[in-house]
Amino acid sequence: MGRKMVNVAVAGATGAVGNQMIACLEECDFPAQSIKLLASSRSVGKKLRFKGNEIAVEELTENSFKEIDIALFSAGGGTSKTFAPFAAKDGCVVIDNSSAWRMDPDVPLVVPEVNPHAIAQHTNKGIIANPNCSTIQMVVPLCPIHKQYSIKRIVVSTYQAVSGTGKKAIDELFDQTRALLNFQDPENNVYPHRIAFNCLPHIDVFQDNGYTKEEMKMVNETRKIFEDETIAVTATTVRVPVFYSHSESVNIETRQHVTAQQVRDLLAKTPGVKVVDDPAGNAYPLAIDAAGKDETLVGRIRQDESIDNGINMWVVADNIRKGAATNAVQIAQLLVSKYL
Ligand code: A2P
Numbered sequence: 001m002g003r004k005m006v007n008v009a010v011a012g013a014t015g016a017v018g019n020q021m022i023a024c025l026e027e028c029d030f031p032a033q034s035i036k037l038l039a040s041s042r043s044v045g046k047k048l049r050f051k052g053n054e055i056a057v058e059e060l061t062e063n064s065f066k067e068i069d070i071a072l073f074s075a076g077g078g079t080s081k082t083f084a085p086f087a088a089k090d091g092c093v094v095i096d097n098s099s100a101w102r103m104d105p106d107v108p109l110v111v112p113e114v115n116p117h118a119i120a121q122h123t124n125k126g127i128i129a130n131p132n133c134s135t136i137q138m139v140v141p142l143c144p145i146h147k148q149y150s151i152k153r154i155v156v157s158t159y160q161a162v163s164g165t166g167k168k169a170i171d172e173l174f175d176q177t178r179a180l181l182n183f184q185d186p187e188n189n190v191y192p193h194r195i196a197f198n199c200l201p202h203i204d205v206f207q208d209n210g211y212t213k214e215e216m217k218m219v220n221e222t223r224k225i226f227e228d229e230t231i232a233v234t235a236t237t238v239r240v241p242v243f244y245s246h247s248e249s250v251n252i253e254t255r256q257h258v259t260a261q262q263v264r265d266l267l268a269k270t271p272g273v274k275v276v277d278d279p280a281g282n283a284y285p286l287a288i289d290a291a292g293k294d295e296t297l298v299g300r301i302r303q304d305e306s307i308d309n310g311i312n313m314w315v316v317a318d319n320i321r322k323g324a325a326t327n328a329v330q331i332a333q334l335l336v337s338k339y340l
Helices: 016-027 077-089 116-125 133-149 167-181 213-226 260-268 321-339
Strands: 006-011 032-039 047-050 053-056 070-073 093-096 127-129 151-160 232-239 246-254 273-275 296-303 310-317
Touching (some): 006 077, 016 032, 016 047, 016 321, 032 053, 070 077, 093 321, 116 127, 116 321, 133 151, 133 296, 133 310, 133 321, 151 213, 213 232, 260 273, 260 310, 310 321
Parallel strands (some): 006 070, 070 093, 151 232
Antiparallel strands (some): 296 310
16 A cells, blocks of 8 residues: 655745745655645745755635645744634644644644644644744653653753744844944844843743743643643743754752653653763753754753752753754654544
8 A cells, every 4th residue: 555645735834944844844755745835925936945846835825725634834823823724624734833722722732752642632623733842842851751750840941042033033143143243233123132142031922920921831831741730830931142952951850759860861762862961071962963953952961959859951952843843744744644
């Protein structure tokens, strides 16, 4: 019997994540019978490459999804909110990278290494949500630790790359850096403050509780993915002048005692994780090493000596790949092989 083939659409194909989605579909030899590339009217006529062919970008409309089986969306929350229901109505399954549907109780929120079984719930609304980039790379290594030693509390601080904000932010970091090195005044359009040679403790909008929406995504999405409302999470999310890969300082408190070596051994056999932890050789996860790869790098694993059952670690992954496009394409692969 031949491979099951599907018709695929990418909404937001001209963006940073959309571009990577196209590359990931190509890299994994996704069983795409056809591929439709969608963006705003501004991009109509633009051509992008898929498997050696040039494909013209079309405008995303309510009628874009007739005959499409799977649509990968990364065109912003508002666009997903408006267009995903039209895609679902036409029988297409949407895998959405925005935050629009993540906390909808009828929409599964999936990291394939953690809760692949949740994909079955795609039948509820025809939508599967891809979690926030910072959440994905944190739950991948924490999942086996939680299963074996039961995590009570997580304290996370992030150091997030500008590519998470999209193409305009990548350009802004580049332009500001060049301007400053040439003794010129940098322009500031994307973030409320200069990002070059700076750190901004502000990602997404502030909420009434003083946290940002990005920080609360890490709290709420972690609980939903782990299917555990008791897990305590507190986050501080920071934008840093890095192009690709988010880094995270992750502190956990477990119910059962666990040593740093036990965590290292467990993570060494965890799919999707690569342990890089040799302080004597100056080996630890670096943003520049994670960029362009699909693994989540974990290192600096050590006992939190301030409490009985605590571990600290440093977790780094490519936010555009595992944090977005790779995770979405992995969901699509499971969807085709097991659920369609
Ligand atoms: P376009 O390039 O035509 O503006 P990024 O996150 O890198 O900024 O990319 C955002 C992606 O979402 C782009 O592909 C962009 O298309 C697309 N997009 C933004 N707004 C809309 C919209 N209203 N309809 C369709 N696509 C949109």
